[in-house]
Amino acid sequence: MPVDIELRDVADHICDYTFNFYWHEHALDPDSVIPSQKGTEYTYRDLVNALKKGDTVRIKGNMGKNFAYSVGADIQHLGGSGDVEKAGRIFVDGDVGPEAAMGMVSGTLYVAGKIAQPWGNIVEMASDMESYRKFRSITDIVHNGLGNDSLLVNKYNEKERTLEIDDGILRGTIAARCNKFFRITVQGDVHNGTGVLMQDGTVIVNGNAGMNTGSHLDGATVVINGNVGEFAGAFMKSGTLVFLAAKGYIGAEMIGGTIYSKDKVKANPPVEKSKMKGEDSALIRKLMDAGRVESMLYNKYEIGEEKEKYVEVRMRDGSVIMRKID
Template structure:
């Protein structure tokens, strides 16, 4: 354990766990351990030691859950801090968001940093490769580091003393115009708040949302609205394949082509799009009066849309 120089007194009192890397390592501080429930530990397990270190992947996550910070010396790989701040039921947690410590990287970070992230901060000295996750940059309070915080955290708890870069928060509406491509925008959002993002996005927009609205003024990648359980997702353009996969509830509006394998394993909710290729038993249905009202309220012409149910 050690303490970083230049930190505020509150931060300097935290325990810091250090990891020194010889080469980039994927899935550090990944609260899902690379979606452990899918591969059952074949790809990554909390008990595995981080290469060239005594700490395990699980040690880093538990340290953050206990309010400590993690300091990574070297370059981090893909999926740094995935789902950070989520107390996942799969691992015996509550399923809710929890307070966590911060992560410092004295190097660069590869793609998908902070996907589905809901808490804590990430500080990076080097470059961050796009797409990034559910986060935006803020003015750093640590010399030599860029600072990133969760979009969902901002909408739930405000930005505090952090000054947003390329974004504007007005009440419960966050407008993002920072020019970066992001994954999982609005992940796990469960409050009546809104994200409006200018530009294209990549994977899993609005994944696991329960409330609120995410509006993307551009195209979206695969898995838009995956596991959606409430709220509204609007893509003002095309979406790639597997839109609405495992959807439970809520509304998805695609002002364009919703892609192939649309609504795979969909259990509930409403999908409205101009075009798409659904997976049976989902099929095209005539719009109901309520569907038309939804589209009109969002500024769209109902005559150009199809319902997939």
Template sequence: MNIFGRKSKGKERDILEIDLSESVDCLCDFTYNFYWQHKGEKLAPEWKIADTDITFEDLVEHLKKGGTVKLNGNAGHRLGSSMGTDLKFFGGTGNEIDVGDIIVDGDVDTRMGISMVKGSIYVKGAVKEPIGNLIRVKSDMKGYKKFKSITDIMKNGMQGDKLEGNQLMGNRLIIDDGIVRDTVGSRLDEDDEIVLNGNVDLSTGILMRNGTVRVNGNAGKNTGALLNGGTVIINGNCDDFTGIDMIKGSIIVNGNAGKFLAANKKSGVVFAKNGSPIPPVKEKNLSSEDSNILLKYGFNPREFKKFE
């Protein structure tokens, strides 16, 4: 493994390169596999990667400085998780930050780029679904697929990139590529709309503060987790824990919102045709304001229950 600079399109690119004899999970994971939950039992920033002298923290800090991480071999699950977020738990601001890119000369396992808000990931091999908050753009590196954060595109535009198989029309992104994703619209804070035609997996709209995510299909667990504003719409059914730890905003489920609905919810409202809430959340009558919200998004208020 080496740290070195090289010329790329006339610009110096500081690359931290590491050889992987086997796939490793949570590389470039800014949360270190949710360190605050397991307190280092599953992963700690100072742990060394495989048989190298490079730590998991080295990769994250290198990206924060604008450097590129190059992985020679296969990456495991959760590559680039929350990439581009200056997490408060580690003394950061909680806001997005500019970061470098990841290049993978191999395959990548599931959940690549979950909750990712900045940077790009280039992959030479296959990427296993579900992926995270990512969308494919035309690659500027021959032989590699290039992925960018959906949230980054909604906030900062295409920045010279071109979408592959999807459409951006003003402040409306239409995703119709059939790829299953987690964390769609993670940390979105713009008055934009993301429309995804198909099914999604975990944590759609997690930590959103503004805007709308509309899924024309079914959703997995934790839909609208930690929602802090904006609206998440599922035109189908959800798995369990919809609205868990929700802070504010609206979730509309045009179907069954699942069990353990709104667990530990602080505020906000969930509209669904059916669902099993966790007390103290309970079913309530719709107000005229509630009806107007549902009508705004094309739904018949008479078909919905309100959980608050």
């Protein structure tokens, strides 16, 4: 059943599939009534449930933080499968704040106003609705193709399985949860969470990346032809993450996969530096367009053999480190 809601003030966490995660040390109540409604009493859960059923949600008002977070994801943290599921359409008669659609993997957004940067995992399509801009997730396009849609500015080639993003928009969570082989190339810098939970395919960023690059990576390849922010490769399960240099520690709670860095970086135990082999250098030459000598200078990081001798320690800033047991 469609949902129509009008809001008098800017609202946060609208259509947010992660609505009962802990934010700033307190839990949001998914069954609380969204404030500042005019003539309705919808809860946060009502809007999410409508989208899960494939229904349309129409909103009059301006969106604040966490709009359309992880739409289309059956969140494992909340008891789901972690897989991608179908989602309905969202219409917004108003403006949208930064980081909208972070982790979004299906469904369609129609926005009458502006969307502040950085965006999440979305690209703009040629609109089929007058007075609205249309957006789909990168993951949805990779999994299901364009169909009758067409991209604005960016380039998609189904036969070659490529998507090139070169519109100058700063984005986060690019290719979140992708499980189909595709090569996604981004010209320029990216925001946080590139390749999060990605199982297949390759993301190539010709620029720098933000925090949590390659976090929860689960079999795919993420290539950053620049530097990455804190917590690169956190919770990584498998796959390959490559970059030039990293800020802070890499590999927090990493359990598998391989990280390559041109510069030496600090690693959270049990991640440790391991020996580069011939096949590693060959991979670097392929992924980073490096020469033979340059490829041999990269540093390789994997899980060490003494994982049982470390204990997890959660820091005040929310980060996780592995501390060696004496």
